[in-house]
Amino acid sequence: WKHIGLDNTRQIGRVIVDPKNPDIVFAAALGHVYGPNPDRGVFRSRDGGATWQKVLFKNENVGAADLAFDPVNSQIVYASLWNTRRTPWSIYPPSYGPGGGLYKSTDGGTTWQQLTNGLPAQKLGLNRGRIGIAVAPTNHNRVYAIVDAKEGGGLYRSDDAGATWVQVSIDNRIWGRGWYFCKIAVDTKNADIVYVPNTALYRSTDAGKSFTPIKGAPGGDDYQELWIDPADPNRMIAGADQGAIVSVDGATTWSSWYNQPTAQLYHVAADYRFPYWVTGAQQDSGAIGVPHRSNRGKITLGDWVGLCAGDENGYTAPDPLHPEILFGDRVTRCNVLTGETTNVSPERGMTEPARHTWTSPLVFSQADRRALYYGNQFLFKTINSGESWMQISPDLTREDPGVPSNLDEAAAANAPVNKRRGAIFTIAPSPLRAQRVWIGTDDGYIQLTDDDGKTWQNVTPSALTGWSKVVMMEASHFDVNTAYAAIDRHRLTDNEPYIYRTRDSGKTWQKITNGLTPGVYLQTVKEDPQRRGLLFAGTELGVFVSFNDGDQWQSLQLNLPPCSMRDFDIHGDDLIVATHGRSFWVLDNITPLRQINDEVAKSDAHLFRPTDAYNSPQGNENGTPFPLDEPLAENPPYGAMIDYYLKSAPAGPVTIEILDPAGQAIRRYSSEDRAQPANPESLNIAPIWRPAPEPLSTAVGMHRWVWDLRPTPTAEGRRGGGFGEGAAAVLPGMYAVKLTVNGKQFIQPLRVKMDPRVK
Numbered sequence: 001w002k003h004i005g006l007d008n009t010r011q012i013g014r015v016i017v018d019p020k021n022p023d024i025v026f027a028a029a030l031g032h033v034y035g036p037n038p039d040r041g042v043f044r045s046r047d048g049g050a051t052w053q054k055v056l057f058k059n060e061n062v063g064a065a066d067l068a069f070d071p072v073n074s075q076i077v078y079a080s081l082w083n084t085r086r087t088p089w090s091i092y093p094p095s096y097g098p099g100g101g102l103y104k105s106t107d108g109g110t111t112w113q114q115l116t117n118g119l120p121a122q123k124l125g126l127n128r129g130r131i132g133i134a135v136a137p138t139n140h141n142r143v144y145a146i147v148d149a150k151e152g153g154g155l156y157r158s159d160d161a162g163a164t165w166v167q168v169s170i171d172n173r174i175w176g177r178g179w180y181f182c183k184i185a186v187d188t189k190n191a192d193i194v195y196v197p198n199t200a201l202y203r204s205t206d207a208g209k210s211f212t213p214i215k216g217a218p219g220g221d222d223y224q225e226l227w228i229d230p231a232d233p234n235r236m237i238a239g240a241d242q243g244a245i246v247s248v249d250g251a252t253t254w255s256s257w258y259n260q261p262t263a264q265l266y267h268v269a270a271d272y273r274f275p276y277w278v279t280g281a282q283q284d285s286g287a288i289g290v291p292h293r294s295n296r297g298k299i300t301l302g303d304w305v306g307l308c309a310g311d312e313n314g315y316t317a318p319d320p321l322h323p324e325i326l327f328g329d330r331v332t333r334c335n336v337l338t339g340e341t342t343n344v345s346p347e348r349g350m351t352e353p354a355r356h357t358w359t360s361p362l363v364f365s366q367a368d369r370r371a372l373y374y375g376n377q378f379l380f381k382t383i384n385s386g387e388s389w390m391q392i393s394p395d396l397t398r399e400d401p402g403v404p405s406n407l408d409e410a411a412a413a414n415a416p417v418n419k420r421r422g423a424i425f426t427i428a429p430s431p432l433r434a435q436r437v438w439i440g441t442d443d444g445y446i447q448l449t450d451d452d453g454k455t456w457q458n459v460t461p462s463a464l465t466g467w468s469k470v471v472m473m474e475a476s477h478f479d480v481n482t483a484y485a486a487i488d489r490h491r492l493t494d495n496e497p498y499i500y501r502t503r504d505s506g507k508t509w510q511k512i513t514n515g516l517t518p519g520v521y522l523q524t525v526k527e528d529p530q531r532r533g534l535l536f537a538g539t540e541l542g543v544f545v546s547f548n549d550g551d552q553w554q555s556l557q558l559n560l561p562p563c564s565m566r567d568f569d570i571h572g573d574d575l576i577v578a579t580h581g582r583s584f585w586v587l588d589n590i591t592p593l594r595q596i597n598d599e600v601a602k603s604d605a606h607l608f609r610p611t612d613a614y615n616s617p618q619g620n621e622n623g624t625p626f627p628l629d630e631p632l633a634e635n636p637p638y639g640a641m642i643d644y645y646l647k648s649a650p651a652g653p654v655t656i657e658i659l660d661p662a663g664q665a666i667r668r669y670s671s672e673d674r675a676q677p678a679n680p681e682s683l684n685i686a687p688i689w690r691p692a693p694e695p696l697s698t699a700v701g702m703h704r705w706v707w708d709l710r711p712t713p714t715a716e717g718r719r720g721g722g723f724g725e726g727a728a729a730v731l732p733g734m735y736a737v738k739l740t741v742n743g744k745q746f747i748q749p750l751r752v753k754m755d756p757r758v759k
Helices: 591-595 598-602 715-719
Strands: 012-017 025-029 041-045 053-056 063-069 077-082 101-105 113-115 128-135 143-149 154-158 166-169 194-197 201-204 212-215 223-228 236-240 243-247 277-282 286-291 298-300 316-318 325-328 332-335 341-343 362-364 372-375 379-382 424-429 437-441 446-449 469-475 483-488 498-502 522-527 535-539 543-546 564-571 574-580 584-587 605-607 613-615 632-634 640-646 655-659 665-670 701-707 733-741 744-754
Touching: 025 077, 041 063, 053 101, 063 128, 077 128, 101 128, 194 223, 277 316, 277 584, 286 325, 316 362, 362 424, 372 424, 437 469, 469 522, 498 522, 535 564, 605 733, 605 744, 640 733, 640 744, 655 701, 665 701
Parallel strands: 012 063, 424 469, 522 564, 613 744
Antiparallel strands: 012 025, 025 041, 025 063, 041 053, 063 077, 077 101, 101 113, 128 143, 143 154, 154 166, 194 201, 201 212, 223 236, 236 243, 277 286, 298 632, 316 325, 325 332, 332 341, 362 372, 372 379, 424 437, 437 446, 469 483, 483 498, 483 522, 522 535, 535 543, 564 574, 574 584, 605 640, 640 701, 655 665, 655 733, 733 744
16 A cells, blocks of 8 residues: 555545546545644545645535546546534534535536535525435436435435436435435446445335335444445445445345454453453444453454443443453443343432543542442442442533634534533542542543542643543552643644653643654553553554653554554553454563663663463364354463564574473473474364474564473374474473573573463
């Protein structure tokens, strides 16, 4: 892929390519949805994206939502314009401003004419919303438009290439929540067959007069897009919020979206079982969980479990004292083993309406493992699993956060009557002092209590204006006076990253963003609980690490996809990230990050102290394996993870030896080893065959080697083709790892533990 521009358009609703000339491209740029910007409207490139011209533009508030070519003559182009503005106090819907409508060009996009005859008129206070367009491939005069409007919304059809229109359906199922949907597709062989994606996928066979749902949940919710094969309309791809599904028989049957790691997650919390489970709330699919290690040899679809705690948004909060209990949503208590679910919400007893964000915070204290906190505009606490709650704060939001100057007149007029509109967005109980709790609000306040809510101090940095969303607070594990705040101001059209640090309980704050990518806003910041000054930051596009308490940052992206990194959890030695659109990712064993320092960096070679290794049962790998065309994720490596660093290429071999508790070498690896060839007979039983690893690396940089907890394999085991199969795993105890580089030896202790489930 090559980046070809239009950076400042922020949102692009449609890209179409001339079927007769792939260098001619049109893009419908909606623009910034929170404020005005000139980079919006319809853009055209005639040189494959090397340069762009803005060919349809009304003003800095009106963007483009959709585009379509005439199937016979690509000089004819249809476009829809939309003036929309989101507000910081509302999840949805956005407001509609003037200037939207449907347009047509007959000269390849150079000039445009607005189409109005028969379409909903724009009236005072009744502005048009989003419009989706589709032209029938078999009849270029047949054009469909699905229109979201405060008055007259529905499906419209033209049989004269847009000159006149008639409303053919007012079915709310196909155009309701039009700001979110409003897409349409026409069968590539029959102009009367029309598809409209919405909360289900709908089909009409009578040119839009009546519709039947043909695909809904389960199998995807919130259908956003449909592609139909031009040569064979039985072949189609539907895009839903969870991923893509395919039909090859005209929508009679569909493939699954479960084979795509596209979960849109908001937060992540690992529970206290062994092996631990990663949990979180997934957009459109409720709370989910997956074990960090599967007994199936790989993590498969069968390991993903829908959890009974919570809905598609919000937090999950595993109970540290009862590993089978999980809390979620606003608030539900769930036994993940039995499925028993109880509504324990503190809002049941509220005497005034609760104000929520989409993801209401719900977190346990590390200092008092009984204490669970929940926030709306108030902070609540329970110490008896939600059986009773205490409201431990007044309204902690701004009395009047105001109307941001980036909003237009229509959006400003959409403000609630009450001036107080914010909610608590993040809660950070101190791990060091049980009665100290930090909170941040989505309207720009940071507040602190030192007496479990009896009194509160407003410690907001002076730079934070109204609607500066405090997306994450983190209380230090090493100094009770230190805390970190990640701030998101993109709703104010400010996309810069902001992290603030205080070392004096909020009296003063320092901005710590050196090294973060400019123009990419923050989602989260977390502190490592074992190494002071080791911080992790998640932005809208990546993960960063700091080794000096945030003074400098560097990328920790590695093999992560560039997407929204919403939250971290540090569980034992693992760093877990919840992404919005690419599911959960785990960085196994971050102990080297905890040990890196200037001395290590200056060393010619270094052996890091390994984390504890667990001798765990490997599960039933025999029998029928999952086929490789099913979705599979790797288990974390089985055995002891040994990390070493080489500053320069060594003159001789690199060796690693494993020493038993008596100091005797029981296993030896060398960079001069040769990888054993695969035994073809053993490959027929692939799930139980483990090939010999590649030799130790002598390349410059960091390396990870995994010892499989077995002594040197016997000759019988080698003959069987199963590497290491001739030796049982070692007993629990203290071992040692010896690294030899250029004749110099490095030794580190290694503890082998038994799986706590094994009795």
